[in-house]
Amino acid sequence: MEKAKVIEIQYYQSPCGELIVGSYDGKLCLCDWQIEKRRAGIDKRLQGVLQAPYEVRASEVITKAVTQLDEYFARERTTFDIPLLFIGTDFQKRVWSELLKIPYGTTLSYAGLSAGLNNPKAIRAVAGANGANPISIFVPCHRVIGSNHELTGYGGGLTAKKFLLELESMK
Numbered sequence: 001m002e003k004a005k006v007i008e009i010q011y012y013q014s015p016c017g018e019l020i021v022g023s024y025d026g027k028l029c030l031c032d033w034q035i036e037k038r039r040a041g042i043d044k045r046l047q048g049v050l051q052a053p054y055e056v057r058a059s060e061v062i063t064k065a066v067t068q069l070d071e072y073f074a075r076e077r078t079t080f081d082i083p084l085l086f087i088g089t090d091f092q093k094r095v096w097s098e099l100l101k102i103p104y105g106t107t108l109s110y111a112g113l114s115a116g117l118n119n120p121k122a123i124r125a126v127a128g129a130n131g132a133n134p135i136s137i138f139v140p141c142h143r144v145i146g147s148n149h150e151l152t153g154y155g156g157g158l159t160a161k162k163f164l165l166e167l168e169s170m171k
Helices: 039-050 060-073 090-099 110-117 125-130 158-167
Strands: 007-014 017-024 029-034 054-056
Touching: 007 029, 007 039, 007 060, 017 039, 017 060, 029 039, 029 158, 039 110, 090 110, 090 125
Parallel strands: 007 054
Antiparallel strands: 007 017, 017 029
16 A cells, blocks of 8 residues: 655754755755745645645655754855755746855845846746745745845745845855
């Protein structure tokens, strides 16, 4: 009898807020803020598309992700090498893939992100896809800021976004 599929989850206390980290079929599909306003929508999307409930338990991917998060917050890691599973629309997946190209310690505006997708007028759609990213930190949506260099919305809150950007700007 085939074992039922589940999304393995664990909770991770970062220096700037609690995260829920999840894996499915050997890939990281979730690293999101517990306080996230869109938490219910993200959970519904992941569980619905994957047809799998959350279950608190360890997985090799989560263990590796937590180790890499610890290293990141200790300023010992600037890139990640965890296999990712994007659950979203084709457009969202394109935006999230583009986010992976933003180097550690740098920022990009929503307009710049839109231009990188060869769709300079899609700033609002890009911002919406950025906000729907369920794999924070690994897919660095915190590196996207307003064209005026101001911090704009972030699932973990602006305090967490500021913390992450300051962490990455320390030499």
